[in-house]
Amino acid sequence: MHILAIVVGIIAAAGVWYWRVKAAKEVVDDVGSVVGRVQGRIRMNNFKKKAEGSALASIEDPALAAAVFLHALANEKRDALYLAEPRIREELSRIVADTDLDEVVSYAQWAARDVADARDVVRRFKPLWRRKLTREERADLIVMAETVAELGEGDDHNQKLTLVTLRTALGPEQNR
Template structure:
């Protein structure tokens, strides 16, 4: 076996161009040096991570195990569907969550909710993942309060948002209310 030359390799999948060592055996078989194999593995890991991130944030919503954080995330995701969460709307969400949790839990819930909403493209995914969880954990009056919180958050700020009837209908249905 001999090292023939340094050669520039290109990996189409993640657009990497690297310089590696081309090793040629006595029989004429070629293989790339160690640097190339390590880059291929890194490329495969990066590709896998990108696929996970593109899953629409389903993992982000599925990781929630606290009803307060789930409620804050649900409200924030629905409200942020029409644009970023502005400071006045964030203050309204923080105020509503502070009614049901202490200050530390409120901060944690709002920060996580903002982050999760930025990771998730579609509020439908959040509704599908979190509403059944909240249905199990909340009573009927608490679920009604949650629907009112979503409406209050949409009305907060300089410009009120119109949440689609279809979105609210889906939320009501997933929360376990009868829908006509």
């Protein structure tokens, strides 16, 4: 009888230790899972930042940059978007070759679709425009932007701020 009690005690102790080890393994697995999810989110956020910026980061043509900016500016006033498309195409036809116009407009529409704020586009392309455009071309870009911003009913506060940002970015080169 004593032997049976000892065997049952050993089996019970082994069961308790097995349960403790299993519970510890589950805790370690849960911690590993949380760490994996956090790492995955970090990687996904980094990828999203690269993907969002890549459409604008690859642009080195000031005319294409202007096209993206004009579309982003037009996107800020949704009610005037249908009016802006032909006007933007008309403005761009003065600075882009006819053979490239459709491609430039299509890419600009696509790239501007994910732009949250047109002022970000101004900040992104300010060095490009200042480096590659003459003072007169910069003034023309400001006029194009004002033309697009005037479309539709009413004034949009974001568009006004964007135009101020553009004028400041492309204005005289003093203190720069």
